[in-house]
Amino acid sequence: MPGKTLKVLWVSKHKLLREEQRQLHAYAERHGLELQLDTFPQKLPSIEWLVHRKVLPGGYDVVIAVLPLTMTAQLAELAQHHGFQLWRPRVGLLHYDRKLPCPDYDEDRDILSPAADADGKAVYVHKRFLHFEKVVAVEVVAEPVTTP
Numbered sequence: 001m002p003g004k005t006l007k008v009l010w011v012s013k014h015k016l017l018r019e020e021q022r023q024l025h026a027y028a029e030r031h032g033l034e035l036q037l038d039t040f041p042q043k044l045p046s047i048e049w050l051v052h053r054k055v056l057p058g059g060y061d062v063v064i065a066v067l068p069l070t071m072t073a074q075l076a077e078l079a080q081h082h083g084f085q086l087w088r089p090r091v092g093l094l095h096y097d098r099k100l101p102c103p104d105y106d107e108d109r110d111i112l113s114p115a116a117d118a119d120g121k122a123v124y125v126h127k128r129f130l131h132f133e134k135v136v137a138v139e140v141v142a143e144p145v146t147t148p
């Protein structure tokens with residue numbers, strides 16, 4: 001009899017970093033599960049499409065996605081409703097690099113993305129993957145500014 005499987009769907013045009021793969025494997029192992037990792041690198045038609053055409057038919061336990069906030073909110077709601085988990089990578093900002101290569105660059109964990117500084121000069125945003133976190137809900141925190 002095959003062991004139990006943790007089915008994970010990675011939804012991003014970016015490939016998984018080596019450290020992301022390592023932490024997923026370690027998580028599955030810690031829970032006595034066999035990791036099945038599938039990727040969906042294409043452009044998403046919609047969240048509804050993702051859930052009803054990929055996630056539910058595929059029987060995924062976990063969807064890992066980096067999406068705009070409105071889409072994350074929608075996916076988090078559907079995850080609660082249908083009983084799968086939504087995770088996202090937690091990434092920390094290290095600094096901005098004006099010149100590459102950066103001496104701190106770690107290809108297993110780091111992401112460099114081109115950007116512009118306040119003066120419009122080209123820089124690279126140097127970020128580092130830390131861990132995965134489960135998205136429970138997306139909330140707007142607001143306070144009243146007028147009185148009735």
Ligand SMILES: [Zn+2]
Binds near residue numbers: 095097102104105126
């Ligand atoms: Zn750097």
